[in-house]
Amino acid sequence: MKRKMKRWMQGTLAAVLAVSMLSACGGGNDKPSQGVEGEGAAKPFQGKKLSIATANHPWGDAIKELIPQFEEETGMKVDVQSYFEDQLSQKLTVQFTSGSATPDVFMYSPLQHAKQFYNNGWLQPLDEYVTKNADYDFEDFSKASVSTNTIDGKIVGIPTITEQHILYYRKDLLEEANIAVPKTMDELLAAAKALHDPSKEMYGFSARGQRSALVSQISSFMYSEGGEFMRDGKAFLNSPESVKGMNTYATLLRDFGPPGVLNMSWPQAIGVFAQGKSAFFADVNSIYLNAADPEKSTISDQIGYAVFPAGDAGSQPFNIASWGIAMNAKAADKDAAWAFIEWATSKEIMLETQKLGNPGSRLSVWASPEGTVAFPKELAEVTMETQKGGVDHSLPQVNAVGEARDIIGSIVQRAITGEDIQAAADQANKEFQALIDNESGQ
Structure with missing residues (x-):
């Protein structure tokens, strides 16, 4: 040294x-x-x-x-x-x-x-x-x-x-069910559904569900479908691509997520995974020890790590x-x-x-x-x-990041509770555009 x-x-x-x-x-x-x-x-x-x-x-x-x-x-x-x-x-x-x-x-x-x-x-x-x-x-x-x-x-x-957005998975569960590691969004949805069994306290997928906390996590889902928070100075939240990505995330948590997901940030979500109660967990690679440390986890020897699944635009996780x-x-x-x-x-x-x-x-x-x-x-x-690739941001590139996160996170939370995601995205898009216009002096 x-x-x-x-x-x-x-x-x-x-x-x-x-x-x-x-x-x-x-x-x-x-x-x-x-x-x-x-x-x-x-x-x-x-x-x-x-x-x-x-x-x-x-x-x-x-x-x-x-x-x-x-x-x-x-x-x-x-x-x-x-x-x-x-x-x-x-x-x-x-x-x-x-x-x-x-x-x-x-x-x-x-x-x-x-x-x-x-x-x-x-x-x-x-x-x-x-x-x-x-x-x-x-x-x-x-x-x-x-x-x-x-x-x-x-x-x-x-x-x-x-930090890179990756997919964590249970090696043992996938092997027992003869399910390949998901490489696409459709494969992830199908695998989460197949392994979801609430009667045994086993959930298909865990991730952040808190309104502000989830925004960085939905970004990779949006990017991988060709979506974005904003494009050329205009809000892009209600585009078909962005909505498709957010809808996949909302579906995973609504249909295959653990109870109380709306109140979960990353510590709670990875805690569910670490206690052996979810088959998949998607988040940043830097927090892996919260699941891999034997003192914190019951499944430390059964964790697999995979590249973020691809959507219509390929695998485009934040990096x-x-x-x-x-x-x-x-x-x-x-x-x-x-x-x-x-x-x-x-x-x-x-x-x-x-x-x-x-x-x-x-x-x-x-x-x-x-x-x-x-x-x-x-x-x-x-x-x-x-x-080698990925997208260089996981949050909207504005000054008022906190305010933007609250606006965008509400889309997914409303979808998780059963509301129409397109309607939620249309409303949020108007609010986000107003924020953008205010910052640019329009």
Whole structure:
């Protein structure tokens, strides 16, 4: 690990010194970072202080454990503050609204905040930074995860945690019933129906049913039928393609789901699966331990993982960066801030965090045997396959994501309770279009 840190420092030091020289000649706007002579020359940020805000997340925990090595190699002092997800969002919003230069670097949820934060001028575009050091190899990041962190053609964050929508299934139940792993939506519906037996507390399918929580999950069903939340600035919820995808999801939960599904977010839904009470569960790959951990699950040795089933448009699951790391546009020393981001998302450090079970965004790390040690073999294979394509968002790409989720989630909830889904989609489409128009000033 020490040797890897040295290699990282050699590459980033060369880039920093080059930028500093350009700045000294009038080619940069930020003050150049000052190195020190002699032995300290390898520490270009000696005496610098950096403030970092992270979420209470396994990736944040892993990075905090590694930061002393970064401090030793760079001479920089890093102050890390961690918050629960909602607290982090509120903290960042309050500080950035006031024009604060801290935190310099922060974790953020791209799908929830990238558009809003960028439009408010809070995110520093990183396009000029990602190509400074050839060893950083920005092309190594999956294209979908980079796209999730791109607004108006600008890279506004670096992906740290990725999530792909996959299908979990019970190997034993499918084998006993001589049912093949579903590869299409029709096959999933048929298999869920065949294995659904409420009299034995066995349900064909479990997934999120809460109004807001389900929106990200219906996205893959919509995409795989050719649908979308919006297209060319227009709401697309009541299109035949979108309605077909949402109807499949609603049918699975209404006809083959467990009791109380309308109140289930992912912890409750995967809990049903982990307790051996559902044949299929569809959600993100990153939560697999909630079902695979023998201490939490009664079926840990019977779990299968499969690529998301195909609809009329093929298999089009979301493939997103659920967390990223970004730079405050008002950070006092942007070179120092970038040095931390570059280190935290380097191949070497992403390998270390992924070995602890944090699914990263670098393709080379997934291709490395060391990079998959924390994941079941089949899950790693499904993840790598899904990384090749998929859709770069699982939520509507608007500023008011929360309001949009409530509007869209009501469609599926109404369908689950027996209402006409087309009528529900028509009404929601009007409400969503009004939100879109309001944001665009129409």
